[in-house]
C-alpha cells in the first residue's frame with residue numbers, strides 16, 4: 001500500500017523588536033553575558049505589571065499580513081501556567097483566545113509544482129529563559145536574558161506532505177518575514193524553532209492517522225531527517241505492527257538519528273489558560289491597521305517580476321537577487337547610482353554573493369554601502385578603474401562602510417592611466433622580453449596574446465583600459 | 481501585630497502606614513506569608529513614591545493575612561491579632577492608636593472595607609484603574625485596588641487624591657481623572673444584600689438611611705438578586721487568579737526553600753507545602769480546578785459572564801441613583817471562635833464586599849455600612865460618608 005505523510009508545523013519566530021514584549025529590557029542578548037538583560041518584570045518578581053510593547057503588535061500584524069491572514073481587530077493576551085525553572089513567574093503570557101492573526105495562506109513551489117499551505121493562526125507570546133547545565137559543577141544555571149523576548153508562533157494546517165515541502169515552506173516563511181523586516185528567522189541563532197506534527201495515512205484516505213509531535217527542532221537538516229525517520233516508523237508500525245502508535249510528544253535525537261517518546265510527566269498536564277487581567281485587550285483601529293498595511297514591503301515575487309519586466313534582468317538573476325531583501329535593497333540602491341541594472345546585478349551575483357559565501361555570511365546579513373557600490377560600478381564601466389582593482393576595493397568596502405570609491409582608488413593608485421606613451425613603453429618591453437609568445441601568436445595561437453596582455457596589465461598595476469591595451473598590443477605585434 | 485519600622489513613635493499629620501502587600505525598598509515585604517518572610521523588593525510601590533513626593537512619611541508597615549484575602553488578617557504567618565476575644569485588623573489597630581493619619585492597603589477581598597466598618601473608621605476602595613497597582617503583591621489582579629483607610633473621610637479624600645492618577649507602568653491604569661460631581665441626591669438601598677446581617681448592622685443601616693434623608697437625600701429600597709451572585713463568581717475569579725499569581729513562589733529564586741528535597745519537583749512541592757498556610761492551599765486547589773480544561777467553560781468563563789451581568793445590573797441602578805447602600809459585613813465584630821463555626825468565612829463574608837470587588841466600582845465603608853457608586857464617583861461617596869461622620873459627632 002502507498003502512504004502519504006501529513007505534516008503540520010508550529011514555527012516559533014523571534015520578533016526583531018528592540019525591547020522585550022512586556023518590559024524595556026533589550027531583546028537582543030545574542031552573545032551577551034548571562035542575565036545581562038533582565039529586570040524584576042522579566043524575572044517574574046512580584047509587583048511588576050506587564051505593559052505591552054506596541055512594536056510587538058505592529059510586527060505581529062505585519063507578519064499576519066505577509067502570510068495573508070485575517071487580523072483580529074481585538075486581540076488579547078492569556079496566561080499559560082506550568083512549572084519549569086526557566087519560567088520565572090510559572091506562567092507564560094501568550095495568546096490563546098484571540099490571536100493577532102488567523103486564517104492565512106502561504107504559496108510554496110516545490111519540484112512537484114505550486115501548493116497552498118493554510119495558516120491556522122499566528123499568536124504573539126513571550127519566550128522562556130534558558131537553562132545552562134554545568135557538567136563540572138553538576139549544577140544547572142538559569143539565564144533570563146531570553147525571558148519575555150517577543151515571539152510569534154505560526155501554526156499551519158496539516159497541509160505539508162514531505163520533507164522537501166517543509167524545507168520550502170520554512171524558506172518561504174523566512175523570506176516573507178525578512179522582507180517585512182519583522183524577524184531574522186535564523187535557526188542557528190535560535191531565532192526560528194519548529195515543532196513538527198506528523199501522521200501517516202494510506203494515500204487518498206480522508207482520515208488522519210495517529211499524530212506525534214517533535215518539539216523544538218532547530219536545524220532544517222535535523223527536521224528533514226526526523227520527518228524521514230518518523231514517516232518510516234509510522235509506516236512500519238501500521239504495516240508490520242512493530243509497535244502501537246500513540247498520540248505523544250517525542251524528542252528527536254539527531255546524533256542517534258532516532259526519535260524517543262518523552263516521559264509522560266514532561267508532556268502531561270493542563271496549562272490552565274485564562275485571560276491575563278493585567279493586559280487590556282489590544283484594540284486595532286483603522287488608523288493603526290492602515291499604517292501597518294501601508295508599511296508592507298513589495299512581495300518577493302512582485303519584485304522579481306518587476307526586475308525582469310522593468311529592468312530587463314534574466315529570470316535567473318532576478319531569482320538570485322530576490323532570495324534576500326538585503327540583496328534587493330543593495331541592488332536597487334546600486335542601480336539608482338550606476339543606472340545599469342545588468343551591471344548592478346552582475347556585481348551582486350558574481351562578486352558580492354561569492355564574498356558572502358566565502359566569509360560564511362548569510363545573504364540577509366549583508367552590510368555594505370550600496371550607494372558606494374553603484375559608484376564603483378560606474379568607475380569600472382566608465383573605464384576609470386580596472387575590474388580586478390575594483391574587486392579589491394569591493395572587498396575592502398565590506399570592512400569599511402565609509403569608503404568613497406573614487407578617493408580610495410586615487411589613494412591606492414587604482415585609477416586607469418590614459419598615458420598611451422606609458423602603455424606603448426610597457427608593451428614594447430613585454431614584446432621584447434617574450435619573442436616566443438609573439439611568434440606563437442603570429443603562428444595563430446590566440447592564447448599567446450593573452451599571456452603577453454596579462455603581463456602588460458600586471459606591469460600597469462591594472463590601471464589601463466583593457467580595450468586600449470589590446471589595441472596597442474596588437475598594433476605593436478603587427479608592426480614587427 | 482508585626483510592624484517593621486521603629487519610626488512609628490514619630491507622630492505627625494503626614495505619617496502613613498502601608499500594609500504588607502505594598503512593596504518597600506527600606507523594609508521587607510512578606511505579604512503575611514512565611515514564603516516571603518523577609519523578602520526585600522528591588523523597587524517600591526507607585527503609591528508609596530507618590531506619597532513621599534507629596535511630603536508624606538511612610539512610618540511603618542502593617543501586617544496582613546497571608547496574601548491578604550482573609551477576613552481581617554488572621555491568616556498571617558505571624559498569627560492573628562485578638563483583643564478582648566475579638567479578631568482585629570493590624571491597620572485598623574494602628575489608626576485607632578493614632579499612630580498614623582491613614583493606612584494605604586491593597587484591598588483584595590474586603591478586608592479593608594470590613595476593618596473600617598467594624599472600627600468606626602472610614603475606608604475607600606477606589607474605582608479600579610484609578611490608583612496604580614505597580615509594586616503591589618499580586619493576588620486577584622482583576623479586582624484588587626490600592627485603598628485608603630483613616631479615622632475620617634476627609635483624610636481618605638486627601639490621601640486618595642495623592643495616590644490616584646494615571647501610571648504608564650500599570651497597563652490597567654486609566655487616563656481619566658475623578659469627576660468631582662455634586663453631592664448625592666438619590667440612593668438605592670439594596671434590600672437583597674442585607675441577608676445574613678445581625679441586629680447591630682441592621683441598626684447601622686437604618687440610622688445611615690435616616691441621616692441621608694435628613695440631609696435631603698432620597699433613599700429608595702431596591703431588590704436585585706443578580707448582585708447577590710457576586711461573591712460566588714468573585715470566589716472563582718479570585719481563587720483562579722491567586723493560584724496563578726502565587727505559582728511564582730517556588731523556593732527557587734527567592735523566598736522559603738525547603739531544607740530537604742531531591743530534584744526540582746520535590747523542591748517546589750516541599751517548599752510550598754512548608755511555607756503556605758491552610759487557607760491559601762485550599763484556595764490554590766480551588767483556583768487550579770476552576771481553570772482546568774474540563775472546568776474552564778463550565779466555571780471560570782461563567783464567572784466572567786456573571787461579572788458582566790453584575791456590572792450591567794449596577795449600570796441600570798446608577799441610571800437612576802447616585803449610589804447604592806448596603807452592609808459592609810454581617811456583624812460589627814468576629815469573636816475568637818467565629819472561624820471555628822465559619823471555616824470558609826473568607827468566601828462567605830465577602831458576600832457584602834464582592835459586588836465592588838468584581839465590578840471595580842468604588843466603595844466607601846463607614847460605621848458598618850458601605851456605599852457603592854458608579855466609576856469615578858469616589859470623592860462623592862466620601863462626601864456622603866462625611867454626612868454620617870458629622871451625625872456621629
Ligand SMILES: [Zn+2]
Pocket residue numbers: 020023024025037038039040041042043148
Ligand atoms: Zn525586563
